[in-house]
Amino acid sequence: MTTSARPPANPDAALLRAADRGDADAVAVALRAGADIEARDGSRRTALLLAATYDHVAVANVLVALGADADALDGRHDTPWLVTGVTGSVAMLEALLPANPDLTIKNRYGGLSPIPASERGHVDYVRRVVETDVDLDHVNDLGWTALLEAVILGDGGADHQEIVRILLAAGVDRTIADKDGVTALRHAESRGYDEIATLLRR
Incomplete structure (x- = not known):
């Protein structure tokens, strides 16, 4: 792009503006012109x-190379790293790792990036994260890992089945229960998620 x-x-x-539209060249121009790399928009997003x-x-590659803060919180208590759990972007995860993001910063629900990624079925992201x-057994404000x-x-489908496999293979504690004392296995059984229940019984 010229x-x-x-x-x-x-x-x-x-x-x-350049970051919002994905124009890396314009980002570089703005920084050379004296832009503050940690400048914020109206929602406090960098x-x-x-x-x-x-x-x-x-x-992101340009900004990380120039020292942008991967832990900068916006008005919704998101950071660049936390957002990757929502988008499920493995490429962005990889781009941010050189910035040494703080993996313990929690989102507005008290969660870490693997939690929304697991909810949304982002298989490749969970496999990488x-x-x-990151603490895979972290419990958010709702009482959920x-x-x-x-x-x-x-939804109990193939993607969520694979995420359960990945998490179990990574050594998560399957016995952690929610605030009502209900485990993942009992939730799977009550929802008729037979494949997931079988994984959790192993």
Whole structure:
């Protein structure tokens, strides 16, 4: 993409616009013009958080290389890293790892990235994130782990079955119960998720 070399009148705004639309060249131009790499939009999102939200990996690569903060919280208590659990982007996960994101920062529900990823059926993401140091047995404010969310909020289909397999292979504690004392196995049985129940009984 060809980008004008003329310096933007408002470098911070230009940086955020470029990150939002995925224009890595314009991001570089804005930064050379003096943009604050941690500038925020009206929702307190940084350029890196915008790149993560819209899966603009090339933009993220530029920003991470220049020292952007992977732990910058926005107004919804999201960070670039936390957003990857929602989008399920393995490419963005890989782009952010060199920035050494804090894997213990919790989202507004008190959860870590594997929890929404497991809920949403992001198989490839879960397969990759279990290889990091993130706490796979973390319990969010609802009282649910990634395993519990995969069962309670999943559909019992192939993707959620595979996520349960991955989590179990990674050594998660299948005995952790929700706030009512109900385990993932009991939830699977009550929902008629026979394949998942079989995995949890092994």
